Amino acid sequence: MNRTTLDLWVGFFVAIGIGALLFLALKVGSFAGVQMDESYILKARFDNIGGLKVRGPVKSAGVVVGRVAEIRFDAAAYEAEVLMKIDARYVFPKDTFASIYTSGLLGDQYIGLEPGGEEEKLAADGTIFKTQSAVVLEKMVSQFLFNKAAEGQETQP
Amino acid sequence: MFNPVELLRHLGAGVVERVWRLGVASRFFVALLLRSGTALRRYPLTLREIWFSGVLSLIIILVSGLFVGLVLGLQGYEILQRYGSAEALGTMVALSLLRELGPVVAGLLFASRAGSAITAEIGLMKATEQLTAMDMMAVDPVARVVAPRFWGGVISMPLLAALFSTMGIFGGWLIGVVFIGVDDGAFWSQMQASVDFRYDILNGVLKSAVFGVAVSLIAVFEGYDSAPTAEGVSRAITRTVVTSALAILALDFVLTSFMFRELS
Structure with missing residues (x-):
């Protein structure tokens, strides 16, 4: 696997991972506390x-x-x-x-x-x-x- | 045949052996941390390992998360509607995933999908004397081979657990709201009212980070410590999966009793 494809995949993985965390924080949880x-x-x-x-x-x-x-x-x-x-x-x-x-x-x-x-x-x-x-x-x-x-x-x- | 002295000696030998291994593992951990600087400076190495243990585990994590969520939705609805509170389905699905199932099941899957692969890779490198060859060329195998794999696992694990929980909540929503017909607004608003950001979500993320460190450390240590034979590598892989699973469940109990003690 060449370097650019690998970077792309890792970037995609980290982005959806952080997206999931944001979803949990904003949509599932409440910041009220x-x-x-x-x-x-x-x-x-x-x-x-x-x-x-x-x-x-x-x-x-x-x-x-x-x-x-x-x-x-x-x-x-x-x-x-x-x-x-x-x-x-x-x-x-x-x-x-x-x-x-x-x-x-x-x-x-x-x-x-x-x-x-x-x-x-x-x-x-x-x-x-x-x-x-x-x-x-x-x-x-x-x-x-x-x-x-x-x-x-x-x-x- | 039955000799109490012999039995005691066996017991003692077993204890000494385990404590000794634990000491070796701790020293290995310290050495690993001390030499992580190079691995993090040469970040393409770590990036490749995030791809290897994170991206390649995506499919199994996402699919398992979806199915766990679907099952939680079905079972939760079946139980909750007996008490006429089917709207609390969102709360139940979200809390059980965020607090327990997300970190634990994602950790177990991660140990069997990525941890075993890491052990196999390092163990085989050792068996074919690649690590010794590196040492001969003045390339530190711990910094070059072990540390990137460790950090790749540590970084991937919390993200995978978050994705698992997200997919699970989506699965619960799919069953509860789309198929069964629980009210959409009540599903989300009850969930938001009872899920606290710091108490539930951050504690879950912290749990998954601890599991990530534990599983990655066990995987690289078992690989590095394996006997350099085909049988030795296969035993090391088995030990990785078994020890990781036990470590995750034991750590989960300890962490839960510290994090959620206010409830009792």
Whole structure:
């Protein structure tokens, strides 16, 4: 095989190889996790975080605005403290409401931020005080059964 | 007949033999790295080896990737639709290919297609005393013969793994979207939502690079170390394929447990 054909083939191979990597990076993956160069930390305390995981999304109005950076257990207050990395482009008012939701019936859990009406904004390392814990399926089912049982007793004479 | 002392001696001899070989291989690796400068400066030599182990492996990598993707598409759809989440097919196909199947299967194919050829080539050069002749002419066989083949393999492997994953995702898309009729938009958007560039794609590329180093090193070492006879060369080729396969699977487990530990 002469030199020019060989160069051509190697060039072709390297080009489609890098093309495949680019395809994987741009079409298959998302740069969402990488693009967030500038971010700040917000804290929130929950009674129960359910199945929330580190790296889980933080959404506001359904748009991903950050990621869960760290989850700690506060042994003094018996609460979970969640640190969120929020994109520096977005600021939230002081009375923002943080709740843990589930995407789909069995999907991953994420933190939803609902902004309030306060003028003052949350600074970096600020804490969100209004929170709502994750819905624990077992509790919901037992509550439902309990209500059903109570209804059954009422109808019976 | 059964003598415990003799048995222990056999065990000891086996262990010593293996540790000794590992030491020789490590010294060979260091020598190879030290003399790689010439191989990379005279890049046409390395270019020929990229052609030999990369371009010539393209067909088997692309075809296998396509078929693995087709099978993943069929099986994944069959399982996912039981839970009514056939749209997650893209996620399943992409993650399993990028994290595991792409690097591992491409590495195994690379070891049996290119690694065995490299061992055979170097082993035969040794058996016909070409390496000794080079040494006599003051041409360093490690720099002239071994290093280009090593670097050719190291450069080719990540590209081949990326092509394998790409073909696999294309195969999964072909089965899922074109033939079965999963929604095209959901297929891609769910995939993009759950595949992270750094966590999934870069870790996969890193894996394939590690496998490339391991397979190339095993291939050139077994060739260089083979007994200079027809039987010796054939044994060396067998050892290349077996050791490479074991090394890939063992390294894969170690790398996975370090890279994806957050999940547990």
